[in-house]
Amino acid sequence: MKKMIVAAVFCTAMLAAQAQPKPKIQFPEYEFTTIxxxxxxxxxxxxxxxxxxxxxxxxxxxxEVIRINNIKDTLKYPDFSEMYxxxxxxxxxxxxxxxxxxxxxxxxxxxxxxxxxxxxxxGLVPQEAMNGMNYGTDKPVQAELDAVxxxxxxxxxxxxxxxxxxxxxxxxxxxxxxAYLGPxxxxxxxxxxxxxxxxxxxxxxxxPADYVTLTSFTHHPFYTKFAIEVxxxxxxxxxxxxxxxxxxxxxxxxxxxxYTVAWGADVSEAxxxxxxxxxLVDTDALPKSTAGSDQEHWVGKEEGKPQPVPAPKEKVxxxxxxxxxxxxxxxxxxxxxxxxxxxxDQFGNKYYMVKNSWGEAGKYKGIWYASxxxxxxxxxxxxxxKDALPKDLKKKLGIQ
Numbered sequence: 001m002k003k004m005i006v007a008a009v010f011c012t013a014m015l016a017a018q019a020q021p022k023p024k025i026q027f028p029e030y031e032f033t034t035i036x037x038x039x040x041x042x043x044x045x046x047x048x049x050x051x052x053x054x055x056x057x058x059x060x061x062x063x064e065v066i067r068i069n070n071i072k073d074t075l076k077y078p079d080f081s082e083m084y085x086x087x088x089x090x091x092x093x094x095x096x097x098x099x100x101x102x103x104x105x106x107x108x109x110x111x112x113x114x115x116x117x118x119x120x121x122x123g124l125v126p127q128e129a130m131n132g133m134n135y136g137t138d139k140p141v142q143a144e145l146d147a148v149x150x151x152x153x154x155x156x157x158x159x160x161x162x163x164x165x166x167x168x169x170x171x172x173x174x175x176x177x178x179a180y181l182g183p184x185x186x187x188x189x190x191x192x193x194x195x196x197x198x199x200x201x202x203x204x205x206x207x208p209a210d211y212v213t214l215t216s217f218t219h220h221p222f223y224t225k226f227a228i229e230v231x232x233x234x235x236x237x238x239x240x241x242x243x244x245x246x247x248x249x250x251x252x253x254x255x256x257x258x259y260t261v262a263w264g265a266d267v268s269e270a271x272x273x274x275x276x277x278x279x280l281v282d283t284d285a286l287p288k289s290t291a292g293s294d295q296e297h298w299v300g301k302e303e304g305k306p307q308p309v310p311a312p313k314e315k316v317x318x319x320x321x322x323x324x325x326x327x328x329x330x331x332x333x334x335x336x337x338x339x340x341x342x343x344x345d346q347f348g349n350k351y352y353m354v355k356n357s358w359g360e361a362g363k364y365k366g367i368w369y370a371s372x373x374x375x376x377x378x379x380x381x382x383x384x385x386k387d388a389l390p391k392d393l394k395k396k397l398g399i400q
Contacts, residue, residue: 023270027311027312028309029309034353040059041077043365047141048141048142049141049142051082053336054085055082057262061206065078078204081126089118090149106234113235113383114237120209122198129185212389215381216242218320218323220241223396225239226238228333230332233333244318251384253388254389262382265336270283272368278375278378285312331380337354353367354368356368
């Protein structure tokens with residue numbers, strides 16, 4: 001996930017310089033009532049790293065382990081190492097980048113399916129077995145690491161020896177990753193038991209093969225799979241394509257049945273703010289200021305009591321508007337989060353409860369409330385357990 005809004009917290013800096021200033025929007029004092037809330041682990045902080053894809057997807061995996069194992073005691077909630085996954089992902093990415101002679105995106109960003117690949121191929125480790133803070137800070141600060149790794153693989157693909165690569169370059173790359181993140185443990189002891197990353201994964205009863213990704217666009221047929229054409233999808237993972245109304249209905253049914261989802265979204269819209277709101281504001285419908293107008297020149301500024309701020313009008317989202325936004329690069333792969341519940345505001349509007357990875361930021365301490373229109377219009381995709389799909393859809397897609 002790519003574009004940055006705040007350099008300290010967003011995923012990557014590549015597109016930040018192109019971002020347009022957001023219009024100032026007045027929001028009412030929202031009051032949210034929880035309708036459905038599924039278990040999540042505490043909010044973490046990706047800080048100055050582009051690893052939202054890992055924080056959000058691992059938070060989702062933690063919720064799945066809680067659900068699968070029916071864990072009721074919050075003190076027993078799992079806490080997995082993000083940097084174990086990041087380390088393995090970076091090494092896989094370097095291998096593919098070199099095999100493709102550099103014709104692949106090599107940056108901090110990725111997507112949720114990447115996490116499943118790492119878990120399937122290498123396993124999981126708890127946070128206490130590898131915290132990944134091996135470079136002198138207590139939170140992730142990884143611009144230097146990312147720059148060094150990219151320079152390294154760019155040098156390798158030039159094949160300086162002219163005729164062949166050495167047998168050492170992979171060990172050299174791993175050495176850099178290990179120096180910054182620490183070596184990945186091959187064995188560890190957790191709660192008195194000895195595990196390998198693979199045996200720990202299996203003890204948690206988590207099976208990466210049980211998960212599917214859904215999206216909704218018209219440039220591919222519905223009810224087929226395709227690799228979403230964004231550069232962070234470097235593994236070329238495929239998502240099932242369904243109509244947008246079905247996409248939202250599946251999400252609602254899953255949440256109401258106790259599932260959460262790993263959500264990939266575009267957060268560049270003006271209604272995604274620091275206070276924990278994600279609202280698809282129709283900026284063309286915002287009231288126009290009279291400041292500096294001829295009206296103000298002759299009759300002065302409007303006096304009187306401050307009036308209550310109404311809820312802003314939202315854009316109307318359609319299948320066609322989504323496709324237009326995707327084709328024009330308005331809707332892209334900005335940020336990964338986890339949707340875990342449903343709420344309503346005092347006006348009766350539906351919102352999704354979203355766990356972010358920016359620490360306890362904003363009015364709701366790291367939680368965002370995303371309107372239904374925002375999720376409908378700004379979702380790139382989401383990952384979900386296959387059993388959360390309606391039975392008729394599973395049959396239609398041939399999912400066992």
